[in-house]
Amino acid sequence: MDVTDIGSTMLDHRVKGMPGGIAPFRLDAIGARGWNVLREDMTLPLAVLKDSALTHNSHWMRDFLVRSHAVIAPHGKTTMAPQLFARQIEDGAWAITLATPQQIQIARDFGFSRIVLANQLVGRQAIRYVLDELKRDPALDFYCLVDSEAGVAQLAEAARAAKVGRPLQVLLEGGMPGGRTGCRDRESGLRVARAVKAAEPFLTLRGVEGFEGIARGATRAEIETTVRGFLDLLIDLARACEAEDLFTPGEIILSAGGSAFYDMVLARFIHAGLSRPTRVVTRSGCYLTHDSVSYRRLFADIVDRTPAAAAGGGLQPALEVWAYVQSRPEPNKVLLTMGKRDISADDPPLPQTWFRPGRAAPENVGPGHVVTGLNDQHCHMTVPADSPLQVGDMVSFGVSHPCLTFDKWQVICVVDDAYNVTSAVRTFF
Structure with a gap:
């Protein structure tokens, strides 16, 4: 970079x-x-x-992740400031997470080499650009999400035609009923994962992903119950895929965690019980700058659930x-x-x-x-x-x-x- x-x-x-x-x-x-x-x-x-708060927050998150045995791929859409991306990478971030093709293009312009697209990769130009970048730069480590057999088929067809020489890495996305993208249950998730397996060597399944930040409920307890159930779905999907040998060789990636419940995500994923090595990746984007209202309230909930988060004065x-x-x-x-x-x-x-x-x-x-x-x-x-x-x-x-x-x-x-x-x-x- x-x-x-x-x-x-x-x-x-x-x-x-x-x-x-x-x-x-x-x-x-x-x-x-x-x-x-x-x-x-x-x-x-x-x-x-x-600057003092940026430095403090960066060090706080690094220490929190060390205690949690996890890594972070902070969501770049929060700032869309490559200088801050670089600051996060230099302080130990595993990757940069992005949400749109335009954001990928910006990150690639500045040489960021490990990118998680926390979204489906769709559309001729977006797919073409990513495959061209994978072909041009052997060091690019890119991941995107899949949640349908139709999406898998489109990616596989494009990758086959592009002759990249290596597979496009995908993460199976789990979702919530009434929520955004993602497979709603184990059966539909397994169908998508099997489709990825059938598309080898053009696609390869690297792990399971989800976003819990849209959980809603009448009370905090109700929301946290929904989050726990969703994390259980993601782990169930990962275990089922491992049991059918649908993942590519190597470590399995488990990723979730916006800026509201990453303590719950890490506590649950660290004990997922998979037999193969697992990389737990959270993706909070707002930790670096934090805020004075909404995330301040949410961080108070994190400290209430996970008192160790108060170390160093918090964010x-x-x-x-x-x-x-x-x-x-x-x-x-x-x-x-x-x-x-x-x-x-x-x-x-x-x-x-x-x-x-x-x-x-x-x-x-x-x-x-x-x-x-x-x-x-x-x-x-x-x-x-x-x-x-x-x-x-x-x-x-x-x-x-x-x-x-x-x-x-x-x-x-x-x-x-x-x-x-x-x-x-x-x-x-």
Whole structure:
């Protein structure tokens, strides 16, 4: 992998967050400009990543996986920032997980050589591209999912015609009733796995996969029961495939684990009871940046189920968005320069700190400051009548669901704890 070319990306005032009137400069020179967010060297709204939190979260996950005897293939769709992919690989990630053909193309452009497509590979151009890459680069270690005999037949036909010289590796996907893709039961899963076996040497079955993050229920206990049942289905599929000798020689891959239940996945998969060596792969994408709302709540559940997850202080939010107070038209209402074009609207953003330019340091936002709505470019916030906020003040917001904030920014500045801009990452959505 080599992401150095990203550093040559030219930045100017057309990139959101960059000040007007500046001459174009290279992305990898941004740290040399001496910019500081609190000094108003950049325009707001502005998304930033706190480097100390990124480092902490990366080390936390590495230690958690060592204790769990598993590896991670983090989902790149969260950030679509190859510089962060590289950071994750350098810190021990086994692979990068992706979701679409376009995402594969981006990862391949920067030389990532082990890729899990956590999706079905369908469509003439997508299949052609992957097979061409497998033929061009013997070092490419690629996996995709299958959940139907029709999908297996399409892949096998294309692989046969492409004459790659080695099989396309697939994982059998299990699914939930009413959910997304994946075989719903053992019988249908075995039919698909047998079809893969019959398609050798063009396809080869490497393991079993699923995504438990869509489990729903009226209570946390009900959701966790659904997750456990789903993990049992995946293990049952793996045992049945092993019993019929449907897997290719070598280790069997068991993979699941979004960013909500990976502790349950690892605890169950480590004791799957397969007779052959097994590689347990989780795919959390949000651990690196974490968030301040949804995944913060979900991580509290992880700690409740798995107290060892609290080691080292747990995960820390790394991503935040800063905006100005632009109006206080009513005693209990302020409007800020941030909206749905800048931050995820899955849950209301969380006001965290405020800063008046010229003061020493940001202060915590007090109780009663609540985001009540987002327009495209405006944030509505209810405040106490005695709130100190006034026009021109800066407010930082924690995000919910980091994926949907990343995709609103071409470039995201990385800052130290004093909000000095030290570097930047580019996204490829």
